[in-house]
Amino acid sequence: MTIAELVREAALEQVGYSADECLKCNVCNTVCPVARVTDLFPGPKYVGPQAARFRMGHTLPAQAKGLPRLASPDRTVDWCSGCGCCTAACPAGVKVAEMNSQSRARMKAGKLPKLRDWGLGQTDLVGTVGVLFRPIANWALANRPIRRLLHITFGIHHSAPFPKFSRGTYQSAWKRRQKRLQKQFGITAEPGPGAAVVYFHGCSVNYYEPEVAEAMIAVLARNGYEVIVPPQVCCGLPLISNGIYGEARAHAHKNLEILAGYARRGYKILGTSSSCIHTIKAEYREMLDIHDDEATVVANATWDICEFLLDLHDQGKLDTGFGPLPQDLPYHAPCQLRSHGIGLPAMDLFALVPGLRARDIDHDCCGIAGTYGMKKEKYGIAMAVGAPLFEKVRASGATEAACDSETCRWQIQGATGVRTRHPVEILLAAYRAADAADAAEAARR
Amino acid sequence: MSETRPFDVIVVGGGATGAGVLRDLARRGLRSLLVERGDYGTGTTGRYHGLLHSGGRYAMRDSQAARECIVENRILRRIAPASIEATGGYFVATPDDPEDYVDGFPAACAAAGIECEEIPVLQALAREPALNPKIRRVFRVPDGSVEPWNLIEANLADARLHGSEAWSYHRVVGFERAGDRITAATIRDESSGTTSRISTRFVVSAAGAWAGGIAALAGVQLSMRPGKGVMLIYNQRMTDTVINRCHLSSDGDIMVPVHTVAILGTTDVRVADPDSNEITREEVAALIGEGEKLFPDLRRMRLLRAYAGVRPLYDPPDDVGVSENRKMSRAHSVIDHGERDGVDNFVSIVGGKLTTYRLMAEDTVNVVAARLGVTERCTTAGAVLPNQVQGKTYWLGHRLAEHEAQGGGDAALICECEFVTRPMLEAYLDEHWPCSIDDVRRGTRLGMGPCQGGFCTFRAAGLVSERGAGAETDAIVDYLRERFMGTRPIASGRQLQELWMVHGMYLGSLGLESLVDRGPASAAVEVPNARR
Numbered sequence: 016m017t018i019a020e021l022v023r024e025a026a027l028e029q030v031g032y033s034a035d036e037c038l039k040c041n042v043c044n045t046v047c048p049v050a051r052v053t054d055l056f057p058g059p060k061y062v063g064p065q066a067a068r069f070r071m072g073h074t075l076p077a078q079a080k081g082l083p084r085l086a087s088p089d090r091t092v093d094w095c096s097g098c099g100c101c102t103a104a105c106p107a108g109v110k111v112a113e114m115n116s117q118s119r120a121r122m123k124a125g126k127l128p129k130l131r132d133w134g135l136g137q138t139d140l141v142g143t144v145g146v147l148f149r150p151i152a153n154w155a156l157a158n159r160p161i162r163r164l165l166h167i168t169f170g171i172h173h174s175a176p177f178p179k180f181s182r183g184t185y186q187s188a189w190k191r192r193q194k195r196l197q198k199q200f201g202i203t204a205e206p207g208p209g210a211a212v213v214y215f216h217g218c219s220v221n222y223y224e225p226e227v228a229e230a231m232i233a234v235l236a237r238n239g240y241e242v243i244v245p246p247q248v249c250c251g252l253p254l255i256s257n258g259i260y261g262e263a264r265a266h267a268h269k270n271l272e273i274l275a276g277y278a279r280r281g282y283k284i285l286g287t288s289s290s291c292i293h294t295i296k297a298e299y300r301e302m303l304d305i306h307d308d309e310a311t312v313v314a315n316a317t318w319d320i321c322e323f324l325l326d327l328h329d330q331g332k333l334d335t336g337f338g339p340l341p342q343d344l345p346y347h348a349p350c351q352l353r354s355h356g357i358g359l360p361a362m363d364l365f366a367l368v369p370g371l372r373a374r375d376i377d378h379d380c381c382g383i384a385g386t387y388g389m390k391k392e393k394y395g396i397a398m399a400v401g402a403p404l405f406e407k408v409r410a411s412g413a414t415e416a417a418c419d420s421e422t423c424r425w426q427i428q429g430a431t432g433v434r435t436r437h438p439v440e441i442l443l444a445a446y447r448a449a450d451a452a453d454a455a456e457a458a459r460r
Numbered sequence: 461m462s463e464t465r466p467f468d469v470i471v472v473g474g475g476a477t478g479a480g481v482l483r484d485l486a487r488r489g490l491r492s493l494l495v496e497r498g499d500y501g502t503g504t505t506g507r508y509h510g511l512l513h514s515g516g517r518y519a520m521r522d523s524q525a526a527r528e529c530i531v532e533n534r535i536l537r538r539i540a541p542a543s544i545e546a547t548g549g550y551f552v553a554t555p556d557d558p559e560d561y562v563d564g565f566p567a568a569c570a571a572a573g574i575e576c577e578e579i580p581v582l583q584a585l586a587r588e589p590a591l592n593p594k595i596r597r598v599f600r601v602p603d604g605s606v607e608p609w610n611l612i613e614a615n616l617a618d619a620r621l622h623g624s625e626a627w628s629y630h631r632v633v634g635f636e637r638a639g640d641r642i643t644a645a646t647i648r649d650e651s652s653g654t655t656s657r658i659s660t661r662f663v664v665s666a667a668g669a670w671a672g673g674i675a676a677l678a679g680v681q682l683s684m685r686p687g688k689g690v691m692l693i694y695n696q697r698m699t700d701t702v703i704n705r706c707h708l709s710s711d712g713d714i715m716v717p718v719h720t721v722a723i724l725g726t727t728d729v730r731v732a733d734p735d736s737n738e739i740t741r742e743e744v745a746a747l748i749g750e751g752e753k754l755f756p757d758l759r760r761m762r763l764l765r766a767y768a769g770v771r772p773l774y775d776p777p778d779d780v781g782v783s784e785n786r787k788m789s790r791a792h793s794v795i796d797h798g799e800r801d802g803v804d805n806f807v808s809i810v811g812g813k814l815t816t817y818r819l820m821a822e823d824t825v826n827v828v829a830a831r832l833g834v835t836e837r838c839t840t841a842g843a844v845l846p847n848q849v850q851g852k853t854y855w856l857g858h859r860l861a862e863h864e865a866q867g868g869g870d871a872a873l874i875c876e877c878e879f880v881t882r883p884m885l886e887a888y889l890d891e892h893w894p895c896s897i898d899d900v901r902r903g904t905r906l907g908m909g910p911c912q913g914g915f916c917t918f919r920a921a922g923l924v925s926e927r928g929a930g931a932e933t934d935a936i937v938d939y940l941r942e943r944f945m946g947t948r949p950i951a952s953g954r955q956l957q958e959l960w961m962v963h964g965m966y967l968g969s970l971g972l973e974s975l976v977d978r979g980p981a982s983a984a985v986e987v988p989n990a991r992r
Contacts, residue, residue: 035695035762038958039876039911057869065876068720068909071697072856073587089860091868107954 030114030301036107037064043101043111048350048380049094052399056094059101062118063111066092070118092118096384096397097256098350113301116255123258131170135386136254136262142222145180153179172394176383176429178223178421185221185228189244208281211241212323213274215284217291218249219421227287227421230443231320235285237334237446238327243282245273250291255302256385267299267310275309278316285320287437289419290351290385292319297354319352321360321419321438328367338448341370343413344441347404347427349420350380361419361438368445374411378404381418383426398430405430417441461646466659467493467625469828470645471666472632472674474498475505476608476814478666479615479626480821480840485664486622487843488829488836493624493658495647497631499899500616501609504668505814506902507737507769509691509725510718511702512536512544512604513815516551516576517709518790519568520561525791525816526572532816533602535841539818542847543611545854547717549603549702550584551576552595554753557707562597565706569601576601590698590755603702605718606814607854609902614845621846635663635678640804642678651894662828665808668772669734675808680801682808686734687771689726690743692751692950695762695910697722697856703754712750719905720856720878721764724751728771737768739949762954764910765946774810792820794827805831874923875916877909885923893927897939910955913943914962918970933972940966 043059044050050058066089092115101111127133134141145152155161156177166173196202205211212235220228232242251266274284274295286292296317299305318326327333348359365373381401382388388397408416408431416435418424424435469485471478474496485492496502515529537544553562569576577600584598585591616626627647633655634646644659665674675682697717705713711727727743744766752758774793792812798804809824822838829836844850859879872881888903889895897920900906906920907913917939925932940962947959967973 032696032698032761035910036954037910038954038961039915040961054869054871061868061870061873061876064910065879066860068696068877069857069860069879071700071717071720073700089864089868091864107957 030110030117030304033108033110033114034064034067036105036109038107039064040106042104042106043109046100046104046379048098048100048382048400049096049396053094053396055091055396057091059095059111059115062089062092062095063101063114064109066118067114070121089118090122092122093258094393094396095119096380096382096387096393096400098380098384099354100350100379103350103353103356110301113298116258116298116302119258120255120260124260128257128259129170131390132257133259134169135171135389136257136259138218138222138249138253142180142218143184146182146184146222149180149182166391170391171389172391174429175389175394176422176425177389178219178425181223181225185216185225186244186246188225205243206241208277208283210239211243211282213243213245213277213282213284215247215250215270215274215286215291215295215317216244217286217288217421219288224421224437227437227440230437230440231285231287233443234324234439234446238324238332243277245277247273250294251303252290252294252298253386255294255298256387260303264303264305267303267305270295271299271305271309271313274313274316278312282316283323284313284317285323286317287320287419287439288421289319289349289355290422292317293351293354319355319357319360319419321364322355322357324439324442325360325363328364333367334446335367336449337368337442337445338450338452339370340368340441340445340448342372342415343411344371344373345376345408345411345413345416345433346373346438347376347378347381347408347416347418347423349418349423350384352419361417364438364442365417368442371441371445373417376404376407378407380404381423381426383422385422388422388426397426401426401430408433415441462654462656464656464658466661467491468660468832469493469662469664470495470632470658470660471664473503473666473668473670474500474612474626474628475503475666475668476501476612476615476817477505477668477809477812477820478664479612479619480817481664481666481809481824482619482624482626483615483622484818484821484825484838484840485828486619486624487839488825488834489622490828490832490834491623492619493660494616494619494626495630495632495645496626496628497650499628499895499902500612500626501902503670503734504769504772505608505612507691507767508608508689508814509714509723510605510608510716511714511725511815512606513813514549514601514603515572515574516549516565516569516599516601516603517704517714519572519574520564521708522790523568523572525813526568526574528791528816528819529813530572530574530602532819533604535818536606536815537604537853538850539841539844540611540614540848541851541853542845542849543607543614543854545605545607545718545856546602547604547700547702549601549704550579550588551599551601551704551706552584552591552754553597553706554592554595556753557705561708562706565599569599574601588699588701588703590757591703592754592756597706599706603704604853605702605716607719608814611817613903614847617846618843632674632677637679637803640798640802642803642806662805662832663807664824664828665806666824667808668810669770671772671808671810675797678797678803678806680797680803680806682795682810684734684810685773686731686736687773688729688731688736688768689771690739690747690766690768691726692724692744692747692766693764694722694724694758695764696720698755698758698761700856705754710750712747713754715751715754717856720909724748724758731770734770736770739766739768741949744949762910763950763952764908764912764955765943766949767946772810772812792816792823794820794824796827798831874919875904875906875909877911877916878905878907880904880906880916882923885920889923889927897921897924897935898942901939907939907943911958911962912947912955913939914958914965917943918966936966936972 049056095115099112162173251263254263382397428435468490469492471494482494513529515526518526629650635642636644648655667674669686672684703715795808797806812820921932921936
């Protein structure tokens with residue numbers, strides 16, 4: 016080896032070694048929303064690249080009685096919300112949030128997870144049961160004594176935002192719709208990759224917010240795209256966040272197997288949940304260490320809905336016939352969306368809507384971070400993290416707000432009472448405003 | 461010059477050997493004094509790769525050294541567990557290692573009494589995934605790593621408990637002779653510059669590679685043959701096990717996980733001056749080139765610094781045939797200058813290695829005791845050192861775990877990389893003041909992580925200044941100069957960026973440039989291509 020080669024050699028691109036990239040500059044600490052509000056969390060630099068060097072051993076020797084028999088002795092890492100602001104901000108490229116997530120998983124490996132943490136990861140199970148017993152489930156989740164009981168017994172904070180279960184799952188609604196269309200029009204073949212996109216709807220749409228899917232389908236239809244909804248399971252992010260990696264990997268492989276088939280045929284995979292989509296784009300590889308061909312081909316084919324629409328616009332292909340929406344619209348970009356590194360495509364799209372006064376609140380995190388803010392010991396932190404955001408949303412006087420991730424929407428809506436929608440719902444409203452204006456024009460004639 | 465009351469024995473040199481000799485003398489009832497020109501463990505002891513030998517490295521060519529290693533290895537695990545991490549070691553056969561050496565290795569280990577077990581390659585790779593997947597065979601041996609400064613402190617503490625003394629920053633500047641005996645030593649206090657005369661009945665030189673100079677003060681000719689070894693420190697432990705190449709020891713063939721880092725060793729070049737610690741870029745590149753045979757991704761891992769130590773190899777006059785340092789015996793010799801040079805109460809202990817420091821001390825003190833008519837036998841192998849918990853060896857996560865147990869958080873951290881807290885630093889200063897930040901480093905690991913003192917030096921300097929106003933600037937400059945010196949030979953990639961960032965913080969943001977220009981320290985904080 017020559018000296019020149021030594022100097023030119025690139026760093027090892029693995030989360031496990033990414034502590035090597037840390038220059039100790041503290042930028043991650045300055046952007047951490049959690050460390051800003053609580054001393055319980057010592058900050059991303061401490062639990063990330065600093066502590067990482069102490070975790071390179073195998074297992075603690077038997078002598079360490081009284082200490083957890085774990086490779087990672089730092090428990091404070093569990094206060095990390097996983098928002099990813101640190102990774103996004105690190106000028107040296109340290110995968111801080113990923114390191115923290117892996118460390119949490121190592122800390123919990125080999126032990127039964129807390130029932131609460133396991134349960135929060137079972138979004139498909141909770142959703143299926145909730146939808147099945149919808150009236151009772153919705154009543155129970157709105158019932159204060161029952162919520163207090165859940166708080167005490169399971170540790171889910173009594174005031175944490177929880178959405179209402181919808182009437183049936185979106186998957187079953189989609190199947191019914193396909194059957195109906197088949198009967199009506201006799202369509203059997205899937206449209207090709209030029210004419211359709213594949214939709215990863217995630218759990219929020221499947222169990223709680225089918226209206227987001229309807230909005231996306233309508234907006235895409237307006238632009239000449241059909242939608243394919245393949246069978247799918249939860250992306251696994253709630254499991255990753257709770258350190259339950261084994262089960263998360265099983266979810267990942269199930270989804271990858273289905274989605275890779277489409278990706279290889281040239282389909283784009285779109286999602287309305289910026290966090291599920293980020294999981295598929297990045298975390299299957301960076302956190303779960305799935306580095307096979309499937310993971311890569313799927314990641315490369317996966318897009319956030321607003322990213323896709325803005326790209327259409329950049330190509331001059333977006334239908335910009337939006338009608339006027341004369342309203343204030345505070346917008347919050349979720350941490351997970353920022354981690355995509357695609358800017359704020361929703362804001363660029365809102366700018367195309369006449370009369371819409373959209374304003375980026377420019378606050379880092381609403382606090383909820385998936386399931387973090389639902390936990391009783393972390394609820395207070397989550398609310399403190401999001402407080403300036405809530406204040407600005409309230410102060411705006413707007414009747415609606417917009418945000419790309421579901422748990423953030425629930426958090427903002429829960430804290431402020433302001434109806435918070437997905438950007439595609441706003442765009443659909445703008446298209447409909449145009450239709451209404453056209454209809455009124457036609458009626459006048 | 462002041463006169464201090466006499467000591468039975470004066471030990472020159474505060475490395476592991478000197479500390480071990482002092483402990484042994486003290487336990488045999490000889491009230492002794494150790495003098496060290498700098499801080500303890502600043503010579504070879506503090507500049508080696510940190511290996512607790514199983515003896516495997518010597519099994520094939522120096523059976524005596526191998527046997528001594530395994531015996532002492534077991535003793536040290538028992539008497540000094542706090543200084544030892546029982547990492548275990550692998551000898552791995554890469555495709556470059558000769559078949560016959562590999563085939564003969566287990567038998568040679570067995571002959572020397574070293575537990576050696578061949579394990580499946582896949583099992584080794586599962587435990588150490590950074591290892592070269594092309595390795596053919598793996599042998600497991602009881603290697604470990606040793607924290608040298610901690611070990612010295614424990615030996616000195618035991619010696620003090622038995623009535624002896626140790627003075628750091630005290631240099632022997634002369635011996636008084638009366639005929640065939642040394643009657644007294646002249647010792648200069650390096651901080652105050654004052655000298656004192658101390659009468660003694662016996663002198664032991666445990667100055668290692670510097671033993672020639674000490675012998676010269678007594679009018680004796682002793683030619684040492686210092687062998688310089690360069691070592692590289694990696695930011696993280698890419699291995700949790702000591703990894704050796706299974707071949708005749710050579711350059712860049714061992715990786716030792718020590719504390720938070722991993723150390724790649726070593727080279728062996730004969731040098732004239734034991735204080736020579738220059739490291740060239742070529743040496744660094746060559747080491748990495750060899751190290752890659754063990755860890756293929758090595759050159760993409762972050763290097764923190766390079767350092768050099770000198771082996772205290774002895775060149776016996778009758779051993780003229782040996783030319784290559786590597787082939788010289790790593791066993792030790794007690795040189796009795798009475799028989800050899802006509803100085804009756806003077807011995808030098810030379811050669812050897814850290815793993816056998818206790819045995820070296822025992823052999824030396826046996827000679828001293830015989831001369832002084834002391835009949836007490838050596839007890840250092842049986843007695844556990846002070847402040848040890850039996851069976852409780854060091855483990856990597858302990859600082860993080862202890863800090864977390866006390867609430868964690870970074871508010872109390874002075875050195876973030878190595879988790880040195882303010883109470884730890886204050887305790888060290890209470891015990892050792894006056895001392896330099898570099899002494900604090902050896903005692904606490906302050907500044908030994910990736911930022912190499914960037915974020916802790918100014919904090920530590922603040923604490924130092926509370927004890928001696930005005931000392932802080934010099935303290936910062938001296939310390940950073942030392943830290944930067946080790947970074948220069950390897951500075952590339954992130955470590956170079958780190959160096960520039962730290963440079964910017966101190967010379968730019970903290971305005972140290974204007975301060976250093978005023979004082980004698982203006983020669984400066986050295987950084988690559990610094991504009992001056």
